[in-house]
Amino acid sequence: MTLTTLPAGPLFRIGAVSHTTGIPVSTLRIWETRYGAFNPTKTEGKQRLFAEQDVSKALLLKQLSQNGHAISTIANLALEQLRHMSNLPHNTPQSLAVPGQPVSMAVVGLSMANRIESQKFAVGMKQNQIKVTDVLADLAAAAHAKLEQLPQVLLVKVNTLQTTVHTDLQALVAKHKFAQTIVIYNFATDIVVQAMKFSGFIVRREPISDIELAELLQSVLFVDPARAQEFGTSGGVIAGRKYSDATLSRVAGISTNVLCECPRHVAELIAQLASFEQYSQECLNRNTEDAHLHAYLTSISGSARSLFENALEKIAQHEGIDLREGAG
Structure with a gap:
């Protein structure tokens, strides 16, 4: 594939993918050439360019291989299949063990999903574990998605907050009854931000580090999930x-x-x-x-x-x- 047929969305060099996922460049190349896990775009100069979906897949392959799955058996699986496997019960490595019940979360935005599913972020969550049940490319895809697992938290990444985004989110929350909605954005007017806050959304502007994002999520999770029912909430999540x-x-x-x-x-x-x-x-x-x-x-x-x-x-x-x- 040449530069004239580049896919839509941001592209990443293999070094950037390695830095984001913690997977050595040599391992990524083996997964690509030997097992066919990825099909990156290649420039005229033979430079590999990976899409956001490839970064998501690399993170999931890493997680599943650490849980005992052979890379040869999972490398060719689709992204949604890998996500389903990652949510099945398994023996979590001791270094990543997190006490308490996991909080289910739907994520809108592939770049945000990649951050949430990274090992670095999982460690930063400390006492609470996040279980990503659904990943949606954007709000348009989320509007038509069937979320059968009924996630408790909705995490949304958008570039610009507009009145239409506020309206779409209100419809999404009314449809799926999320206990809490968190919106990360780059640009917005004060009027829209305040309106969304009054609607019960937690709104935060980029840039936000992994540590800050972890603290933000901690702020809507109970330390003791066993008491959640006393507050009339769902699975430890503080409702908006x-x-x-x-x-x-x-x-x-x-x-x-x-x-x-x-x-x-x-x-x-x-x-x-x-x-x-x-x-x-x-x-x-x-x-x-x-x-x-x-x-x-x-x-x-x-x-x-x-x-x-x-x-x-x-x-x-x-x-x-x-x-x-x-x-x-």
């Missing part, structure tokens, strides 16, 4: 906000028969916790030196906010209060 500031303000102003004005107090507590949760998240974005502390504070405030949202639902059911957005 259920109620806007406008809804909470409306509930706080309703006069009820409950003693001590419980609806008002609970609604105000939720608003305060949500504000502190957002404040901690912004500190996490700005101050990388104290990222672990701010990730912990975000997690704690998010947990408490989720707990009080459940309490508000019980109060609303008892008092006949409509919590739907825009209700009178």
Whole structure:
């Protein structure tokens, strides 16, 4: 294949693939020439150029071979087959063992999926393990995808945040009921960013290092998954906000028969916790030196906010209060 038939998307030289995956260049060449694992583009000067799909495949081949699979038996498998195999139970090497239950995640964007599936990132996740169940090229592909495993977290990488992206994400979350959605972007206006935050999305601008990304994910995961059910969440994931500031303000102003004005107090507590949760998240974005502390504070405030949202639902059911957005 020559430069006139280059595939769409970024291309990487074999040295860059080796650096990203931790696989020696010599091993990548053997996997290509002996086992036919890759079919890289070659320039007029015979320089190998690998696509993002090749990087994804290299990472999965490395993981599966470390788990005991012979490279000769898996090299020719399709990317989705390799992903399915990687999610099956296996004996994890001791150096990568992570306590607690894995959190299932759908990833939109091949470059982001490659980062999440790398060994370096897995080590950085410390106490929580990520299980990538679905990888989608972009939001258009995600809109038509059937996610049978119902992942708990949606991680999205986009270059530009626009109103259409916000709308597409809201439809995607409504369809699949993700507990939490994280969006990584390069460019956006403040209006769109704030709108997405008010919708309950965690939004973060590039550049973001693997360590920062790991801390960001830690901030929406419970340290103790066994307590997740107490907070009404799914598998240890802290759910995004259920109620806007406008809804909470409306509930706080309703006069009820409950003693001590419980609806008002609970609604105000939720608003305060949500504000502190957002404040901690912004500190996490700005101050990388104290990222672990701010990730912990975000997690704690998010947990408490989720707990009080459940309490508000019980109060609303008892008092006949409509919590739907825009209700009178």
